[in-house]
Amino acid sequence: MLNWRLSWPNPALCFILAGLAVGDYSQFTKFTQKYFKEGINDAIVPQAPLMDRLLTATKVFTGFSYPQEYASPWDPLSQSEMRLAALVVRAYNSSSNWQFKCIGIVEVNKTLVLPYYLSGTNPPPGLVPRIVTVLIADPIKRLPISVIVNLSSMQVEKWTEAEPDQKVSVITIEDKASASEIALEDPNVRLRLGTLGYLDTKNVITDTWDGGYVADNPKYAKATKLIQVFLYGVDSNYFAHPIGFVVYVDLGPNVVLGIENLPIHEGFDTNNRTGESVPRQGAPYYPEDVPLGTIRTDLKPLTITQKDGPSFLIEGRKITWQNFQFRVGYNPREGPHIYTVTYNDNGKVRALFYRLSISEVFLQYGDPRPPYHRKSPFEMGNSEFGSSIDELLEKQFCRGDARYFQSDHHNEAAETWVVPRSICIVEEDAGLSWVHYDRTLDKMAVSRAQRLSLSFLSTIGNAEYWVSWRFYTDATVEFAIKMVGILSTNLLAVDVKAPPYGNLMQPQVYAQDYYHYFALRIDADIDGVDNTVSVEDIVSVEPPNNPYGNGIKLNATVFNTAGESPSDINPATARFWRISNPNKLQPLNEKPSSWKLIPRGQLNQNFLTANSPLRERARWTDHSTWVLPYNPDQIFAGGLFLDSGLANWTYGNPNADIENTDVVIWHVARSVHVPDVEDWPVFSSDEGLTGLRLRPSNFLKNNPAVTDPPASETTAGDGEGPGETGWGPLNPNPHLTGWNSSK
Known part of the structure; x- marks a missing residue:
């Protein structure tokens, strides 16, 4: 060297x-x-x-x-x-x-x-x-x-x-192409395909996955770089034509290590091939492929315009909007993320968050029958959100007066290219912000919420992830991720009903239940770097101070060390976490300046059982929230080589001080998807299904949204009709004037 x-x-x-x-x-x-x-x-x-x-x-x-x-x-x-x-x-x-x-x-x-x-x-x-x-x-x-x-x-x-047991986790475009080519050129694979009617491999599509859990197979465990290759018949929606076996390719020696049957009946037996055939019925979704006359023609266009342009200012990669200022970062693994968030509080710039990012995504399929247990990729550590980012077609993803950042990319040879319009910045209407109708004064005040969204789309295999960081005029910061795309499907034999681990999308096409874990990294600096984190629950007041049983109060548990911090969601107590600066007090109530971390989404349990060997690959999923001292080398929840970094960092130094110091909060959001036939051939998104909200608490003097303009000044309407101005009298109050709606 x-x-x-x-x-x-x-x-x-x-x-x-x-x-x-x-x-x-x-x-x-x-x-x-x-x-x-x-x-x-x-x-x-x-x-x-x-x-x-x-x-x-x-x-x-x-x-x-x-x-x-x-x-x-x-x-x-x-x-x-x-x-x-x-x-x-x-x-x-x-x-x-x-x-x-x-x-x-x-x-x-x-x-x-x-x-x-x-x-x-x-x-x-x-x-x-x-x-x-x-x-x-x-x-x-x-x-x-x-x-x-x-x-x-x-x-x-x-x-x-790296150590001998550490392997490259990233699966590049070249890796996927190589694994696919090796699989389709293997004579045993060709023979199997031929018996199913695929004499020409040009009629076969591959879907490549990381090798997943391999400790149960010594041959796979010794592989240099193991790739699973699932096979489908060629079509515009090839997931309608699953083939009943999977190929295991070892990159390095570039050989096929194994060909395994997939179970095509309800039980675990993979040798029963009765009724095996590739389904031929299509499931088109591209407009040019669907039957004529099925595209809706009675849906009127919805146009969103900003005649005066956007309210935000972009200088380089720094964005200023409604008291917020932050910078947009990017790396191949995480994709876009947020730096140096500050808030302008009546002329005083106050620090909030040094870095906000989605750090890792773990996906586990819920079919317990081997080899389906190996369908468990790390979507960022394997496929990389940044490297998988898509170009956003104008006016199709971000409506209104949007602006875009590009992202720069490279391949294994370090040849580079650009993806234009890969990160979108746009203002959005977010529904009602606040409203009140005072019946005594017969006046109503209405304010609609506007938010600034920074969004990007990453396509990994069959799935799309629409990731958004959102900033609101009431000072809320929100993370939301939408999962859309096509279901990953597998084969069932003719006339076989779906096993209890999924659902039948169409004859012989089986989609399994699956669940996600999203690790969010929050480097908080609320009014400075010295912060403290607590977990807080709303509980009933204990007797004898609750004679009528209606009393509630907030119980706070402060984390002193990293080992104390692993904690879980609890919908029963409306649990949230508080990030506070004990050195900065709110003048009115003398409580520490703080922000709340409020979970959003399904709030489901961890479905990987406590003794599951699959869980060893992602110990960071054990708990909903972890807190560690700031360390610039601890960026990825799963570690650089997916060796369960977050859990190792915590349990390796459980006495690390995290009180009144520079801390990083890791929050693990979860979601589960049980497919329905309505999710086929493509599945739609639930708005804000998974994520979190960061909200000021004893940080400001009052609600900053009280200064938002009236509703008509930010939304459609000419301001001439009753109540359209957002302020002032409505229809006469029947309790004050005797107004009768029947007249």
Whole structure:
């Protein structure tokens, strides 16, 4: 292995390494010689030392211009930065044709930027070095290597090879294509397909999944990179044509490790193949594929316009809207996330949240019959929300005067591209904010809620995830995730009824029950970094202070250490969590300035039993809420290599102090889906089905939504009809004037 710091002063070696890294030594040499000789680029000073000129030329060659490349240290990596990071890695170690699994920005050292964040100002350029984390793997060994690259100095700062039992969790586009090709070229797979009428594999579609739980199969457990390949017949909706076996492919040696029958009858027996055939009935959903005359024609268009434009302001990746200010970040694994949320309280900028993100998603199917127990992917650790992000078609996803951010991407060769309009920022009508009709004064006041939504869509296999962070004028911050798409289906034999673990969508097409876990990471800084978290329940007042049995009160339990913090939802007590700053008191009631974390959604239990071996893969799902001291290296709930990081961090240091200090709250939201026939061929979304709300509590002087404009000024209506103005008299009050509705 070459040492970059030792090799860098050698110009000839640098030319060779950089030339090899970009794949064209002659072009690179000509390029650098041209700029060294002519000095025509403003960035390159001819009189500067040779190595300074070489540094600049290399950056220019990859398209990177530091520090003008980004406006703040929280900005995501650009395409040129990704290419430059790959160049540095290849030059540092050229012993393999490295696969670049993930290239992302390293979290900024909070201590460096804290004064600027707390004051709502931008750090000066160059204060924070541009540090990149690169996850690579050898194409044969497939063992992951984590590399830390300093783009400012073009140096590798850390090279960490994973432990033997740690494997690359990311499944790239190339991995999926390779696994599919290996499966369909296998002679035994072809033979099985032929017996089912598929003589040409061009008529077969593959659906690739992570290998899932493999401890029960030594052969699979020893695999370098195990991929499950489910098979379907070609169609615009191929999930209507499931095939009754699954293929297990090991990437690295690139071989098929196993072909397993799927149970096609009600029991666990996979050898009973009576009535096995691939269903041929279609289930179209594309408008051009559905029968003529079935598309509705009596639904009138609903038009949303903002004639005066949006109310928000975008500067770079910083957004200002209705007292809120925050920045939009992005990385391949999590996708878009939120940085440095502050609130302008009558001219005083107050810190709220340093970072808000969805950290991991775990999906488990509920059919207990092997091999279905292996349908248990980590949607972020395996497929990556950011890498799976979709382009949002204008006027179809975000209605109104929307604005968009793009996202930059790379493949395993570190070739880059852009997905335009991948992150949407738009204002939305959110129904009533508040209303009151005073019958004595015969006056009504109406205010409709407006919110600012930052949303994106990630497609992973059969499912779409519509993820939104929402900001309201009453200072509420909300996270909501909608799950839409197509059900993952499997085969049933002819005339077989669905087992009790799912439902029949159409003859022979079986959709299983499944459930999700969403880990949300909340780096809270309520009025500063020193915060305390408590869990709070509404309970009945104990006797003898409750003589009529109607009394209720709030019980608060403060978490002192990380080991005390794992706690669970409790709908029976309307449980919520409070993030407070004990050093800042509300002037009126002298209670700590705080925000509530309120769960939203189905609030179901953890369906993985306590002794389930499948649960070992995702111990962070054990509880609804965890609290840990701030650590910039603890970003992903499942750990970098999906080794149950959150649980390990908590139980590994249970006495860690989390009271009146810089803390991170992890909240695990859950949902379960029991498919109905109405979910076929596509399933619709429940609004705000899963998520949470963050609401101020003893933080402000009153409800900031009281200053919202009257309803007619923000919604449709000409303001001339009774009550349309949002303020003033309505129809005469019958109790005051004797008005009779029958007249």
